[in-house]
Amino acid sequence: MGRDLDGKILETTRLEQDAWDSARLATNVFYRLASEIMGFNVRYMEYTGGYDNVLGPRLQAGVTDVVMEMWSTGIPVVWFDHGSVGYQGRSGMYIPSWLADKHPTLAFDFWRFFQNPAAGEIVWGKSWKPVVNNDDGTPICTGIARGCLNNTYHPDWWTPATDSRFISMWHIDPSWSQYVYERLIDGLKINATISWLGGTVFNDLVDQALNNGTAFVFYNWKPSTFVATRNVTRLMFPDSDGGLIQKWLLDPVNNPRQADESTTIITKATPMSFGNDFPDVVKLLNLISIAEAEINLLLKNMMVNNWTYDQAVCDWMYRTVDTWKTWIPPPPQVISTCPVGQGFYISSGIPICLTCPPSTYDWEVSDKTCSPCPSGAVCPGGSEVDVKHDHWISPKDWRFNQTEPDIYSCPYAATCCDRSSCKPETPCAEGFTGTLCTKCVDTTKYMWRHTCMNCDSYSGTVAVIVLGSFLATFLLLFVPQHETPTVELLLFYFQVVHLIFGIEITNFNGMQNLEKFLALASLDLDGMTATCPAPLSGVAKQLFRFVLPCLFFIDAAILYNIAKLLKQHYPQLMEKLIVYLPVHSKHISVKVIFIRIFQIIITFVLMPLVEACLAILDCRTVMGRVVDFQAPDVVCFQGYHLPAAIFAIFVLIILLCVYPGFIAWQLYRINKADKLKYDEDEENLTVLDELNMTLYSDYRRSYFFMGPVLIWEKGALVLLFKLLNGKVLGIGFVYVCILAVLW
Numbered sequence: 001m002g003r004d005l006d007g008k009i010l011e012t013t014r015l016e017q018d019a020w021d022s023a024r025l026a027t028n029v030f031y032r033l034a035s036e037i038m039g040f041n042v043r044y045m046e047y048t049g050g051y052d053n054v055l056g057p058r059l060q061a062g063v064t065d066v067v068m069e070m071w072s073t074g075i076p077v078v079w080f081d082h083g084s085v086g087y088q089g090r091s092g093m094y095i096p097s098w099l100a101d102k103h104p105t106l107a108f109d110f111w112r113f114f115q116n117p118a119a120g121e122i123v124w125g126k127s128w129k130p131v132v133n134n135d136d137g138t139p140i141c142t143g144i145a146r147g148c149l150n151n152t153y154h155p156d157w158w159t160p161a162t163d164s165r166f167i168s169m170w171h172i173d174p175s176w177s178q179y180v181y182e183r184l185i186d187g188l189k190i191n192a193t194i195s196w197l198g199g200t201v202f203n204d205l206v207d208q209a210l211n212n213g214t215a216f217v218f219y220n221w222k223p224s225t226f227v228a229t230r231n232v233t234r235l236m237f238p239d240s241d242g243g244l245i246q247k248w249l250l251d252p253v254n255n256p257r258q259a260d261e262s263t264t265i266i267t268k269a270t271p272m273s274f275g276n277d278f279p280d281v282v283k284l285l286n287l288i289s290i291a292e293a294e295i296n297l298l299l300k301n302m303m304v305n306n307w308t309y310d311q312a313v314c315d316w317m318y319r320t321v322d323t324w325k326t327w328i329p330p331p332p333q334v335i336s337t338c339p340v341g342q343g344f345y346i347s348s349g350i351p352i353c354l355t356c357p358p359s360t361y362d363w364e365v366s367d368k369t370c371s372p373c374p375s376g377a378v379c380p381g382g383s384e385v386d387v388k389h390d391h392w393i394s395p396k397d398w399r400f401n402q403t404e405p406d407i408y409s410c411p412y413a414a415t416c417c418d419r420s421s422c423k424p425e426t427p428c429a430e431g432f433t434g435t436l437c438t439k440c441v442d443t444t445k446y447m448w449r450h451t452c453m454n455c456d457s458y459s460g461t462v463a464v465i466v467l468g469s470f471l472a473t474f475l476l477l478f479v480p481q482h483e484t485p486t487v488e489l490l491l492f493y494f495q496v497v498h499l500i501f502g503i504e505i506t507n508f509n510g511m512q513n514l515e516k517f518l519a520l521a522s523l524d525l526d527g528m529t530a531t532c533p534a535p536l537s538g539v540a541k542q543l544f545r546f547v548l549p550c551l552f553f554i555d556a557a558i559l560y561n562i563a564k565l566l567k568q569h570y571p572q573l574m575e576k577l578i579v580y581l582p583v584h585s586k587h588i589s590v591k592v593i594f595i596r597i598f599q600i601i602i603t604f605v606l607m608p609l610v611e612a613c614l615a616i617l618d619c620r621t622v623m624g625r626v627v628d629f630q631a632p633d634v635v636c637f638q639g640y641h642l643p644a645a646i647f648a649i650f651v652l653i654i655l656l657c658v659y660p661g662f663i664a665w666q667l668y669r670i671n672k673a674d675k676l677k678y679d680e681d682e683e684n685l686t687v688l689d690e691l692n693m694t695l696y697s698d699y700r701r702s703y704f705f706m707g708p709v710l711i712w713e714k715g716a717l718v719l720l721f722k723l724l725n726g727k728v729l730g731i732g733f734v735y736v737c738i739l740a741v742l743w
Contacts, residue, residue, distance in 0.1 A: 013281060014065040015044040016058065021309075022223035023069040025298045026085055026290055028313040029324075030068050033288070034281055037328055062271045065278075066285065070269040080275065082268040082282070086289035087296075089264040091177050091221040093169060093235040099215050100233050111237045114167060114190035126215040129168045130205055132197045140198045141174050146182065146253055148174050153182050153194040166191045170209075170218040172202050177219070179252035180261055184237060187244060187256030192217070206230075223292070228299035236260065279347060280329050287327040294320070336367055341383035343370035361385050364403040376407040378421040386421040389413075392436050393424045394623055406623055410436050411630045414450040435622060435632040439537075446541075448525075448532050455535035462533060465525070469548060473555035476597045478580075484596070485698045488603045492714070494521035495607045499721050523548045523608040538631040539640045543647070545612035549605035556601055560594040592690045599694060602659070606711060609655055610718045613648035616641075618722065656715045660708035663695055667705055670695070676704055 013034065017027040027044065035042040047058070058064040059079040069085055099122075100108040106119040113119040131151060133139055141148035158166055169181060171194050185192050197205055203226060206218050210230060217235060220227050241258035248257040268285050275282040290298075294316070302312040317324065338344045338353035344367045345354055356362050356370035361379045373379035376391035385405045387393040390413035394406045405424075410416035415437040418429040428437035431452050440452035447453075479487055498518035519527025525548060526541075536544050566574040567590055618629040619636035628634040634641050670676060670692050677689050678701050696704040 012041040012043045013278060014063070015042050016064045016067055017044075017046050017069065019046055021225045021299055021302070022087070022295055024309050025295065025302070025313060026068040028309050029290065029316070030066065030285070030288060032313060032317065033284060033324060033327065038280065038284065040278070040281060059269055059271055062273070065270060065274055066281075067269045068288075070267045071264055078272065079269040080272050082270065082285045084289070085266045085268050086294070087223055087266065087292040089221065089223065089266050090234075091219070091261050093181065093217050093237075094220050094227070094232040095217055095235055096210055096213075096215070097231040097233045098213070109233045109235060111188060111190065111235060114188075114192055120165065120167070120191070123167050123215040124164060126213065127168065128209060128212075128214045128216060129195060130170075130197065131195070132201060132205070134198070140196050144174055147179065148194075148196055151196050153185070155185050155193070157189075158191075158193060162191075163193075166193050167217060168192070169194045170202070170206065170216060171196045172199050172219060177261060179248075180257070181219075183248055183252060183255065183257045184260075187241065187258040188237070223295045223299060225299045225303050228296040229303040277347065279352070280350065283329040284327055288324075337365050338362070338367070339365055344368055355382050357381055361405075363405070371404075374405055374407055376409065377405060386423055387417050387427050388421055389419065390416050392416050392427050394435075408436060408620075408622055411438065411632075412447075412450050415447070435627075436629075438630065438632060446532055446535050446537055448529055449527060453532040455532035461529060461531050465533065465548060466551065469551040470555045470558075473552055473559060473597070473601070476556075476600055477559070477593065479600065484600060488600065488698075491521055491604055492607070494518055496717070498522040498524065498527070499607070499611070499718065522611075523605060538634055539616070539628065539644045542612065542616050542628075542630060543644055545615070546609065546651075549609050549612075552601045552605060553598075556594060556597055559597075560590065563590045563594070589690060592694065595691060595694050602655075603710075606655060607714050607718055609651060610715050611722075613652045613655075614718060614722050616644050616648040652715075656712065660711040663711075664705070664708040666692070667695055667707070671704065676701065 015027060015031055015034075017023045024046070031042055031044050034040045056070075056079070059067060059070075067079075070079070071089060095108055103119070103122065106116060106122070107113055108119060133151070139148075139151045142150050147153055154166075169192055171181065173196050181194055184190075185194070206220075206226075207230075209216050209218075210232070220232070222228070222234075237260035238258050239260060244255070244257050245259050247255040268288065270282070270285065298312050298316055301307060301315060302309065305311075307315070335344070335351040335353060341362055342353040342355050343360070343362055345352055354370075356379075358381045359373050359379055360370035360381070361373060361377075361383060362368075362370050363383060363385075373385070376388050377393070378386040378388055380386065385393070387407060390410050392408050392410050415429050415432040417427055422428075428434075431441055432447075433439050433441050438447070440447055442452060444454070445452040446455050494517070498521065516528050519525075523545075525533055525544065534541075534544060563574070566577070615630055616628070619626050620629045621627075622629075622632050626636045628636055628641055631641075637645055675689070675692065676696065677693055678697075695707055699706045
């Protein structure tokens with residue numbers, strides 16, 4: 001009993017045959033070899049109706065598994081051809097062998113004897129032209145255009161007066177070899193007629209003529225029991241006719257032919273998928289070949305000895321052991337494990353090793369089936385495992401020392417595989433190497449903006465960063481108080497978009513400038529710089545992300561001290577300068593101005609700082625080590641990473657706990673003391689009131705507590721993106737939309 005590759009029991013092999021002797025004998029041979037010698041469970045059936053109407057369509061539909069004798073079919077069905085069964089099929093005209101043997105010089109086994117008067121005299125003198133009708137007296141055939149008329153076909157040059165000089169060809173009925181011999185008579189201009197005798201008495205009449213020594217020509221075919229057991233010879237006609245056969249095929253009624261009926265290669269056939277389920281049965285099927293002499297002997301023995309099909313085949317098997325033993329596939333070896341690149345399966349109850357198909361792989365010698373292709377990989381089949389775009393696979397002894405591929409997403413997609421898939425030997429984009437493709441091939445260069453850059457001269461870039469941050473901080477003095485929420489909201493949106501896309505927005509044509517702007521809004525030096533800002537890599541480069549946010553606080557402190565000195569030592573000048581600032585209170589307090597600037601800065605740098613801290617603390621297992629994801633050569637919480645991690649944790653505590661906690665506590669005290677000054681006249685506000693208002697005045701009275709809430713919300717948003725990076729698409733857009741509605 002067969003099993004498929006998943007171990008599921010398959011149906012018994014279904015062996016089918018058509019209802020004639022050679023097909024029954026050949027099928028019986030296969031049945032006994034497959035079931036009795038090889039031990040397969042074979043069910044064996046017979047269907048009448050021919051190959052066009054029954055066996056061909058049944059093979060294509062997979063209803064039948066094996067047909068040992070498949071003749072050519074006119075219906076466009078598809079099956080798998082396992083080669084010739086050994087003997088060929090051919091219909092034709094036959095003569096008694098004694099006629100050719102007795103007159104060898106007259107060539108009675110060749111068609112030209114029809115044109116030889118000497119041969120004609122012999123046949124005409126011993127000819128017999130029987131007439132057979134149906135039981136009701138009607139002709140077997142009549143009224144067929146240029147064919148049968150009252151059981152007979154006469155060529156155009158035949159006349160009743162010359163009938164005695166025409167040789168009668170005995171036929172069964174016009175559906176057998178339709179129009180072949182009518183048009184052969186026409187094409188070769190031979191003096192012959194055709195008499196159709198029907199299938200009921202045809203063989204009896206032929207036997208009677210053979211026994212009586214009648215010189216006649218009759219229709220039959222091989223392989224058949226009748227031909228195999230009679231002393232008859234096939235009459236040969238020309239093998240080619242100069243192209244007339246093509247015209248005859250198009251119009252057999254009107255176009256003559258001069259070529260004999262062609263030989264039919266009889267093949268062994270199965271459905272297209274049969275070999276996958278029963279490979280050993282297919283091996284037997286491919287090797288079986290019963291010679292024409294053997295099939296004729298089988299047919300003859302069955303008739304002469306009055307044997308059944310089983311008896312004839314058993315006798316043949318005893319006589320031909322040395323022949324059919326070579327057809328039996330060797331017993332399968334006991335397989336316990338399969339080599340690398342192959343999976344262990346059970347087919348027809350037999351363990352086999354099969355090369356892993358596409359989308360699966362195998363990296364170990366084992367008794368396991370092929371493994372599904374891992375996430376982040378492309379598996380062409382066998383032991384091949386390629387890495388997908390923006391993923392990385394360790395090339396270290398990947399074929400031999402590992403049973404599963406180590407595949408990781410990359411911290412920088414642009415530096416890893418930049419095609420649809422890459423080989424494990426070259427998992428990085430051009431110019432990059434190392435674990436997760438975080439190093440430059442050229443060790444004198446440093447990776448900035450996902451490009452390997454020379455850092456020979458970077459002082460100019462540093463100067464631009466320092467001056468730019470100071471200028472931006474100075475411009476914050478001119479932001480009107482009522483416009484502060486709008487500025488903060490726009491910066492928040494830009495930072496969220498940058499968080500979603502990062503530098504990968506450069507994949508969109510024409511978006512390079514937008515990507516730089518978003519990087520600027522997020523204080524991402526790695527995204528905004530066009531040249532190397534510093535010769536840094538690893539943890540040092542991660543800490544460099546804190547430089548720009550810290551510069552804003554330093555610049556604000558410098559401006560505050562300058563303003564304080566001006567107010568103390570040059571009050572008149574300070575009053576003139578203050579006029580240019582958007583301050584509408586009577587209290588011109590330097591503290592109020594710079595506390596508001598400080599709040600804008602901390603709102604601006606909060607998400608970039610949280611993101612920078614989380615990047616340092618983003619530790620993942622790569623190749624068995626817990627490493628810094630953006631600097632995978634650095635082991636987490638060891639060496640240089642330990643102080644950086646402590647610093648990142650400290651900053652997170654300040655940003656997300658201490659600072660918003662302090663604001664929340666202050667707001668609680670102000671509200672409890674009923675000192676929320678929303679509707680107070682500015683003339684009545686004290687400096688302390690204005691200092692307190694910097695904590696809540698940007699929000700409606702019912703939402704006075706939103707300052708610390710938004711800080712926690714932004715921190716949670718960055719943390720959410722880090723946790724769900726690459727797992728939930730579009731989450732940032734949804735979050736932005738929700739916040740926009742709430743705002």
